[in-house]
Amino acid sequence: xxxxxxxxxxxxxxxxxxxxxxxxxxxxxxxxxxxxxxxxxxxxxxxxxxxxxxxxxxxxxxxxxxxxxxxxxxxxxxxxxxxxxxxxxxxxxx
Amino acid sequence: xxxxxxxxxxxxxxxxxxxxxxxxxxxxxxxxxxxxxxxxxxxxxxxxxxxxxxxxxxxxxxxxxxxxxxxxxxxxxxxxxxxxxxxxxxxxxxxxxxxxxxxxxxxxxxxxxxxxxxxxxxxxxxxxxxxxxxxxxxxxxxxxxxxxxxxxxxxxxxxxxxxxxxxxxxxxxxxxxxxxxxxxxxxxxxxxxxxxxxxxxxxxxxxxxxxxxxxxxx
Numbered sequence: 001x002x003x004x005x006x007x008x009x010x011x012x013x014x015x016x017x018x019x020x021x022x023x024x025x026x027x028x029x030x031x032x033x034x035x036x037x038x039x040x041x042x043x044x045x046x047x048x049x050x051x052x053x054x055x056x057x058x059x060x061x062x063x064x065x066x067x068x069x070x071x072x073x074x075x076x077x078x079x080x081x082x083x084x085x086x087x088x089x090x091x092x093x094x
Numbered sequence: 095x096x097x098x099x100x101x102x103x104x105x106x107x108x109x110x111x112x113x114x115x116x117x118x119x120x121x122x123x124x125x126x127x128x129x130x131x132x133x134x135x136x137x138x139x140x141x142x143x144x145x146x147x148x149x150x151x152x153x154x155x156x157x158x159x160x161x162x163x164x165x166x167x168x169x170x171x172x173x174x175x176x177x178x179x180x181x182x183x184x185x186x187x188x189x190x191x192x193x194x195x196x197x198x199x200x201x202x203x204x205x206x207x208x209x210x211x212x213x214x215x216x217x218x219x220x221x222x223x224x225x226x227x228x229x230x231x232x233x234x235x236x237x238x239x240x241x242x243x244x245x246x247x248x249x250x251x252x253x254x255x256x257x258x259x260x261x262x263x264x265x266x267x268x269x270x271x272x273x274x275x276x277x278x279x280x281x282x283x284x285x286x287x288x289x290x291x292x293x294x295x296x297x298x299x300x301x302x303x304x305x306x307x308x309x310x311x312x
Contacts, residue, residue: 025131038169039126042135044186045246046204052258053213064216068168068255
């Protein structure tokens with residue numbers, strides 16, 4: 001598994017399913033480009049904050065200070081989140 | 095005149111009613127609703143759309159089919175060709191709320207759920223985070239949600255999207271007017287407007303009433 005694939009796996013399993021407690025959704029249900037908000041997973045704004053906190057916990061990357069446009073873009077899907085983590089040099093916390 | 099409506103969603107909506115409401119929406123919205131993974135998310139979105147359409151039909155005295163909802167680049171919806179109609183929707187848990195006015199308006203409702211409050215440091219303005227640490231632990235979650243809904247209602251009124259940390263409460267109150275409503279225990283609701291003529295109460299409505307409004311206009 002490449003680094004980005006591992007990052008996507010952590011985002012899906014540890015952040016979206018376990019941290020957000022999406023009990024009725026399985027890792028394999030979440031496609032990389034599924035929208036997280038407004039459709040698809042249907043997350044709400046407080047869950048968005050939990051995703052932000054999860055990124056910091058698992059990869060040590062922060063979203064504070066990014067513009068609203070960038071914020072929306074990074075949180076669009078697992079693919080975008082993973083690309084953001086890679087671009088920020090985030091590492092999977094051991 | 096600023097009005098705020100609330101609609102409670104029940105566990106599982108009858109399929110026929112689901113389809114009836116779905117048929118009132120434009121094709122693009124119907125597709126989006128069908129893409130939700132979870133039925134309750136689809137249902138909440140559906141009811142939010144029903145609320146918007148029914149209240150707009152009533153307030154503007156127009157037919158449902160004449161309402162075209164479009165979105166700005168950040169996703170804030172508005173009514174095409176009717177620039178004086180402002181609305182905003184929020185949902186959380188069992189509730190869907192909608193605010194309607196002839197001036198920009200923002201609303202946010204959140205169900206108070208247990209949260210890791212360590213993340214408040216990242217999200218709240220420094221001054222508000224420090225204030226939160228001064229209050230007793232049992233009240234911190236309520237305080238966090240109050241700050242969050244005030245900030246969200248303001249950002250939703252502007253329609254420019256979310257960024258963190260949020261502006262401080264003090265800053266927000268210098269820029270707009272706010273009112274908190276008690277709709278239900280375990281929920282916080284904030285309404286934001288550019289004027290301070292807030293309604294006293296929330297108008298409670300239901301699916302039957304909303305469908306009736308749409309049918310009358312048609």
